[in-house]
Amino acid sequence: MEELKQWMDESAYTVIFTGAGISTDSGIPDFRSPGGLWSRLAPIDFRDFMASDEMRVETWRRKILLDQEIGKPEPNKAHSVISQLVGEGKVHKVITQNIDNLHQKSGLSADKVIELHGNGTFAKCTSCNKQYQIDVIKEQFKRDNLAPVCACGGYIKSATVSFGQSMPPEAMQAAEEASLACELFIAVGSSLKVFPAAGFPLLAKQNGAKFVIVNRDETDLDGYADMILNNEISDVFAFLTEN
Known part of the structure; x- marks a missing residue:
């Protein structure tokens, strides 16, 4: 985890991508x-x-x-830390598959959150x-x-976005632009099975970004990651804000 903290310090543009796993500690x-x-x-x-x-x-x-x-549900430790990291300028965009509004509830402004679903x-x-x-x-x-x-x-x-409904074009374009702009892409709590959303970490990786997965279980994209942390999500983010 120390290396991830170093990568965040070195990155000029970091994207965090969140899935359902980040919200389970909030009771969802x-x-x-x-x-x-x-x-x-x-x-x-x-x-x-x-x-x-x-x-x-x-x-x-x-x-x-x-x-x-x-x-x-209320935001948990991971939501709060991500909001803090955005406020400190260490994270630039949050792309989420979640529909629970917990990133905004944790204090993130709407322009920092890209809601794919x-x-x-x-x-x-x-x-x-x-x-x-x-x-x-x-x-x-x-x-x-x-x-x-x-x-x-x-x-x-x-x-x-219901099954059978088109993905929102504005969100898809914003997610593509953020993925191409980033130097570090951190996927958190996602199985990375659901496309087209799971294509964004691959896009970032192919464009030269470091790709990190934080998830309790294996994901479909583990073979592409530069770092995999199979730790509790809240523990990882608590560590990232320790001095």
Whole structure:
């Protein structure tokens, strides 16, 4: 870990890429694991959501159940340290696969966080992109048991990227630019299985950046890494801020 601290000191531009593993210490389970939430509350494909009012109702029913199970998670030590490192200028961008808003809740400004899969803490119209407070929409749904509809006539869903839905082009471009600009790319808590998101560390590596993986388990990209730390994520980041 001492070498990672040295690499961070030497890097003129560092990117941190986060996956579900960084949020498990905040009480958010890994949805994809056996017995995880998705085995009981499987996400509904975006095409089905758009095609069927029944599926739109079911999507909101599952969203409410999911949020009830997760509760009100708070940032953990790793989120807080990353926010500190950004504030000190040691980390320049955070690319995340997570939809939990915990990086922003830890103090990171929105312009420092690139959300590849959207954000589940607010809702958005699929037609005009108007944003809605998620709690207001959920209360409306629980009262009427009707799928919410925007004033423009479009369908409202949580502002996440569903299966079958296109990745957000602005976020993808921003992530590509950050990956190409960096000298050090640190992937944290991601299995690095899900593409196109998992392509960004490879892009950085191919462009000459050092590639570090911090994850409890093996990942699909271990063979490309310059350093692998199979430690507890919070322990690694606590060490990075020690004098």
